[in-house]
Amino acid sequence: MKKLLMGNEAIAYGALEAGVQVVTGYPGTPSSEIFTTLAGMAGERGFHAEWSVNEKVALEVAAGAAYAGARAMVTMKQVGLNVAADPLMTLAYIGVKGGLVLVVADDPGPHSSQNEQDTRKFAQFAKLPVLDPSTPQEAKDMTRAAFDISESLGLPVIIRPTTRTCHVCQDVEVDEKQMERPKPGGFQKDPGWVIFPSLAIKRHRWLNQQQDEMQKIFENSPFNKIHPGSRRSGIVTTGVAYNYVLEVIEQMQLDIPVLKIGTSYPLPVHSTLQFLDGIDRVLVIEEQEPVLEDQLIKMIWQHRRPLVLRGKYNRLVPREGELDVDKVKRAVAAFFEIDLPCKEEKKLPPLPVRPPVLCAGCPHRASFYAFKQAARGTDAVFTGDIGCYTLGNMAPLNAVDTCLCMGASITLGTGLQLVEPERRVVAFLGDSTFFHTGIPGLINAVHNGARLTVVVLDNRTTAMTGHQSHPGLTRNATGQRVEPLEIARLAEACGAGLVQVVDPLAYDEAVQAAREALEFQGVSVLVMRRECIALVKGQNPSRRIDREKCLDCGVCLEELGCPALFKGEEGPVIGTACTGCDLCKQICPAEAIVEGGEVQ
Amino acid sequence: MRLDIVITGVGGQGNVLASRILARAAMDYGLSVRTSEAIGMAQREGVVMSQVRMGSGSFGALIPNGQADILLGFELAETVRGLPKLKQGGVVVVNTETIFPVSVSLGLSQYDPDQLISYLQEQADGLKPVHATALARQAGTPKATNMVMLGALAGLNVLPFAAAHLKQVAMELIPTRLREINLKAFELGQQAVGGA
Ligand code: SF4
Numbered sequence A: 001m002k003k004l005l006m007g008n009e010a011i012a013y014g015a016l017e018a019g020v021q022v023v024t025g026y027p028g029t030p031s032s033e034i035f036t037t038l039a040g041m042a043g044e045r046g047f048h049a050e051w052s053v054n055e056k057v058a059l060e061v062a063a064g065a066a067y068a069g070a071r072a073m074v075t076m077k078q079v080g081l082n083v084a085a086d087p088l089m090t091l092a093y094i095g096v097k098g099g100l101v102l103v104v105a106d107d108p109g110p111h112s113s114q115n116e117q118d119t120r121k122f123a124q125f126a127k128l129p130v131l132d133p134s135t136p137q138e139a140k141d142m143t144r145a146a147f148d149i150s151e152s153l154g155l156p157v158i159i160r161p162t163t164r165t166c167h168v169c170q171d172v173e174v175d176e177k178q179m180e181r182p183k184p185g186g187f188q189k190d191p192g193w194v195i196f197p198s199l200a201i202k203r204h205r206w207l208n209q210q211q212d213e214m215q216k217i218f219e220n221s222p223f224n225k226i227h228p229g230s231r232r233s234g235i236v237t238t239g240v241a242y243n244y245v246l247e248v249i250e251q252m253q254l255d256i257p258v259l260k261i262g263t264s265y266p267l268p269v270h271s272t273l274q275f276l277d278g279i280d281r282v283l284v285i286e287e288q289e290p291v292l293e294d295q296l297i298k299m300i301w302q303h304r305r306p307l308v309l310r311g312k313y314n315r316l317v318p319r320e321g322e323l324d325v326d327k328v329k330r331a332v333a334a335f336f337e338i339d340l341p342c343k344e345e346k347k348l349p350p351l352p353v354r355p356p357v358l359c360a361g362c363p364h365r366a367s368f369y370a371f372k373q374a375a376r377g378t379d380a381v382f383t384g385d386i387g388c389y390t391l392g393n394m395a396p397l398n399a400v401d402t403c404l405c406m407g408a409s410i411t412l413g414t415g416l417q418l419v420e421p422e423r424r425v426v427a428f429l430g431d432s433t434f435f436h437t438g439i440p441g442l443i444n445a446v447h448n449g450a451r452l453t454v455v456v457l458d459n460r461t462t463a464m465t466g467h468q469s470h471p472g473l474t475r476n477a478t479g480q481r482v483e484p485l486e487i488a489r490l491a492e493a494c495g496a497g498l499v500q501v502v503d504p505l506a507y508d509e510a511v512q513a514a515r516e517a518l519e520f521q522g523v524s525v526l527v528m529r530r531e532c533i534a535l536v537k538g539q540n541p542s543r544r545i546d547r548e549k550c551l552d553c554g555v556c557l558e559e560l561g562c563p564a565l566f567k568g569e570e571g572p573v574i575g576t577a578c579t580g581c582d583l584c585k586q587i588c589p590a591e592a593i594v595e596g597g598e599v600q
Numbered sequence B: 001m002r003l004d005i006v007i008t009g010v011g012g013q014g015n016v017l018a019s020r021i022l023a024r025a026a027m028d029y030g031l032s033v034r035t036s037e038a039i040g041m042a043q044r045e046g047v048v049m050s051q052v053r054m055g056s057g058s059f060g061a062l063i064p065n066g067q068a069d070i071l072l073g074f075e076l077a078e079t080v081r082g083l084p085k086l087k088q089g090g091v092v093v094v095n096t097e098t099i100f101p102v103s104v105s106l107g108l109s110q111y112d113p114d115q116l117i118s119y120l121q122e123q124a125d126g127l128k129p130v131h132a133t134a135l136a137r138q139a140g141t142p143k144a145t146n147m148v149m150l151g152a153l154a155g156l157n158v159l160p161f162a163a164a165h166l167k168q169v170a171m172e173l174i175p176t177r178l179r180e181i182n183l184k185a186f187e188l189g190q191q192a193v194g195g196a
């Protein structure tokens, strides 16, 4: 049956078809919908699905299940793999019994990530096979196949979709049936599960031998295809770039051979050499790092092929950002020495800049604003973290001075404070981030006698990635009721000297609590707790501005950056996006912002 | 047959739903489809562009510059920003509504609606201006802007399937309690271009 599926949903169907028994993950764009789709089916289909507190935990839980013989899958985004790197590198030595598939979504562009790292490099580093899907359909087929490959090699397999596979919809052929899997055999005790140095030496040799096994499996993989052509110049490509290549050769009417590689590490030697037999010049087109290109260069040298190879090292193919048809076309035209008609670019009139901003009524805006008020006149540093609240760095709030990776607000702040002990440091992080990697940083700050304020922006969800659960909530990923963990009590248990909980939208109290936290001489934790506006939208009517009272001072407009407020002919206007949070009402010196009415 | 459609707008305007409705409608006609949508950080009041490709030979989901047959602009400035995607002689349906970003209120950038409208009139021969948000309000909620826009597109008879079919698919994908308002919005959009 054909279904319209997003790449991420297609991957979920692939796992389902393969009879997956345990699914874990940590949310991160562009990967999140893989897990969400599976979690929605877990109850009815009878498999386990959990949002883990971070990617390392997710991988370890899945590995445990695979040790006991189950088919397990882990989902995360590229930077999440850094967090899971520690178990991954050794898991490659230990191996698995049940199929273990890691789906790590890359974000070239990047659209919503802090870097553009290429997971295929990581796979090479860990010496694990990686599959590189070009479409949702292929992502589904690869996921299904990956479990078999994992079991036959006894190794985890990585699938690396990129944004334009994850968030692309296609008509996908699906098999609604779930493969009948035997009950896992269970964990068998064996010294092979315990990584002593002596075992590591042995397994490292084994892992290196497995590289040849991987290559053999990939020699006949259906994910590697040749498009015949009559010229003696050709293209080797992989992943989403393959689509762009096809479209370009159709547009330019080129009769050239194309080798499409779906198994981007390790590159199968024989079938690739066979393709290269027919050509003298080859252009390598892939997104992000030259992973195929490097392997091809090595192969050509080792096999003494007199080939001309072009790609990223000649700067024909960009190494940063996403590829698209237009970029690929330029590369192909340069390689084949075809003149492109130069179209004159239409000059657009001046357009407003429109960066993403915190939503109208977002409680984080109130938290940042309260701290800006409380710290006014000091040179306090606001360290930030990963989540919607990173957007607090935008004007006019300008309340995020650093952002590095998950959990680094507290630890970076601690480091800053070592050098400038007199300077106040406020570390902002979200509730999900607190559980992810915030806690070790907090413990470290307390233990080492730091003086800083940690602000947990507790909006009762993991908002940026689409509202996933975390341990502070009463429901888990599959909707079961669970006992929520209190962030404030955890902070106390970690040894924070002053811990308070406040509603950021109660403006005066929030500023007061912020002041106390800033004055505290040790580690203070302020939990600013209020639901994400997307969860409770529509509960309050819009506010409006009473023209009679308004002084047109512009405070509401210029201080908050609420997207519902804009400049009108006779002073500020509140638009329909207003959620009635009353933050602006509480700072208006003229009490001009009133309830009721939709005025625009 | 191949038809490439670009939908531009601002995060939160419902263009993901609009692109899914178009894709589902095309699938029912046995056309292969690809869509590409902005999900995640880009959505929060930022610029969003969705792409829908239907028909044969739709390889990747990204439409090359200057190749879209139709540009469906949910917001005025974003329509102008999306114009380089459109092919010569392509159809542009523009919602004349403006959404001023915070950067404009803060005086950090400018937004001149009159200038943008006249630019569109000069550049796009097949321009169809629609007061989509106003019509959506008339139907019951400004949130139904995307439905007005789809209705207008259906009314132009440029799709490879009937307007009634698009309407039916849209209603199937909308929660029951919102159907009536959205149906009205769709029909107002159709009428706005003289299509029903
Ligand atoms: S009440 Fe004020 S600050 Fe809150 S959403 Fe409405 S306009 Fe924005």
Ligand code: SF4
Residues within 6 Å of the ligand: A545, A549, A550, A551, A552, A553, A554, A555, A556, A557, A571, A572, A587, A588, A589, A590, A591, A592, A593
């Ligand atoms: S803060 Fe109050 S008085 Fe000042 S412009 Fe806004 S509504 Fe008017």
